[in-house]
Amino acid sequence: MTKSYLRIILVTSLVSLSACAQQTEVRQMKSEVGSLNKEMTQLTDQTVKLTQQNALNAKSTTGVYLLPGSKTPARLNSKLGNLQMSLSSLTPEANGSRVMLIIKGESNDPLPAFTGKVEWGQIQGTTDNYQEVNVQSQQISAPASVLAPSDVSIPLLLSGLSPTQPGFVRIHDIQPVDPAQALPTQ
Template identity: 85%
Template sequence: MTKSYLRIFLVTSLVSLSACAQQNKVRQMKSEVGALNQDLTQLSNQTLKLTQQNALNAKSTTGVYLLPGSKTPARLNSQLGNLQMSLSGVTAETNGSRGMLIIKGESNEPLPAFTGKVEWGQIQGTTDNYQEVNVQSQQFNAPASVLAPSDVSIPLQLSALSPDQLGFVRIHDIQPVDPSQALPPQ
């Protein structure tokens, strides 16, 4: 009788251990599927923002649009030559948002000191038929670069709109402080 109980105990233990191992694998798979869904949602949102950013820039006659969440630079032909603009680190602060505007020169010459204008706000409507609302603006100054290709980081204080309300940032009117350093229009 002891051997019989021992066999039943061993079989029951083996079945229990097998079930636990399978449940752990199921939990692990559920966790991996959840992480994958989160990554796909983030990638889908980034693709949507990039598509919107490209459409806005294709229609823009003044400056370049940067949409938070697109995580992709946009190119601006300015009086300093071609510049790549990107927006990073947009976070909430007490009275709105803050972020970093990164401007990269594409030439082999350092950038001279320059000024520009940044506008931000919300976009209502569709990419084909939109309206900018709650628009704010400010001037910025950038020092001359020493190295080439140049890379300038400008901290932005984007008041009145939290990161989830911030629909766009537009950079325009890039001009050298010394007008003699402007490049001819292309």
């Protein structure tokens, strides 16, 4: 009777261990599926923002649009040559957002000191028929670069625009401080 009793205990223990292992695997799978869903949602949101950003830039006659969340640079043909513009480090602030505007020169020459204008606000409607709402602006300036290719970071405080709002940032009128350093635009 002790042998059969031991067998019963052994079989019961194995069944219990199997059930625990399966529950652990199920919890792990649920966690992995939840993580994948979150990543897919983020990628979908980023793709939508990038599509909107590209559509806005295709229609833009002045400057370049950047949409927070697209995480993709846009190219601006300026009086300094071709520049890549992007946004990074978007963080909420009490009355809006703080973001870093990164401007990269595409030539092998350092960028001269320059100024420009940044506008931001919200977009209402569709990318085919949209309106810029609650637009604010500020002048920016950057010192001359000594390294090439140049990479300039300009902190911006976007008052009135929270990171969760469907907003835009548009950069235009990039001009060298010394007009003699301007390149002909194409």
